Amino acid sequence: MKVVPIRYSSDVAAMTRFYEALGLRVESKSRPGGWVELPAAGGMLAIHRSSGEDVGRCELAFEVGEPLEDVAARLRAAGFEPGPPMDEGFGHSLRVRDPDGVWVQLNLYDRDLYT
Numbered sequence: 001m002k003v004v005p006i007r008y009s010s011d012v013a014a015m016t017r018f019y020e021a022l023g024l025r026v027e028s029k030s031r032p033g034g035w036v037e038l039p040a041a042g043g044m045l046a047i048h049r050s051s052g053e054d055v056g057r058c059e060l061a062f063e064v065g066e067p068l069e070d071v072a073a074r075l076r077a078a079g080f081e082p083g084p085p086m087d088e089g090f091g092h093s094l095r096v097r098d099p100d101g102v103w104v105q106l107n108l109y110d111r112d113l114y115t
Helices: 012-021 068-077
Strands: 002-009 035-040 043-049 058-063 086-088 091-097 103-109
Touching: 002 012, 012 035, 012 043, 068 091, 068 103
Parallel strands: 002 043, 058 103
Antiparallel strands: 002 058, 035 043, 086 091, 091 103
């Protein structure tokens, strides 16, 4: 499993330039330009376009390497109720609230969809 913090920004291009200046490099991006992925040694930073109160927010996500249904079953067995798997432009995802009530996103990528 890979840690994937998602940084929401009103200007994806400027934010991308900032993190490239820190030494990260773009690996994948959406065709319309709404998000980019910048891999690092221990995970990846994703930058997503947003507006309003989401700007500046950071969300914790994980890239999983197994069916989301298996992860959901483990979460339920531990007493946590995830939302349903969602079809996404990058593959599939599901969200679940952690014990503090904060959403955590789990992503199963199909890189052929956008790279």
